[in-house]
Amino acid sequence: MAVDYSVQIAAIQAALASGTTSVSYEGKSASYRSFDEMLKVIAYLERQQARANGQPVATVGLASFDRGYHHRGHR
Template sequence: MSWTQAELDALKAAYASGTTRVTYDGKTVEYDSEAALLRRIQTIESAISAAGGNPRPVAGYASFGRGDR
């Protein structure tokens, strides 16, 4: 599914104002809780980030060697 930046902006504005009703692109959606709204924001941010070639950072381990072995 493709999400738009306008939808993400509207969701963030609603979350910041403490409401669960969001209107964007002529659509109105009411979420059952702020937690559901926040999950939607995180889902869209992840999808937009992945589509833009900016994958989420991956933790790794550094290793060191003495070079003589």
């Protein structure tokens, strides 16, 4: 049986919409430090929900380039 995060996601979204960082759902409570943290938790829970449902989850990575120049300070 897949875990259902939809109630938790909806509770956090409702808290965001009302301008508060405290959430209560299914007898549980959570307080977040910021709206940014809440958005990150929603994104995390949505990815977990997709995985639980067997849906592919996009992975984001950051590219890094090195042109071979190494800065050692001013001489």
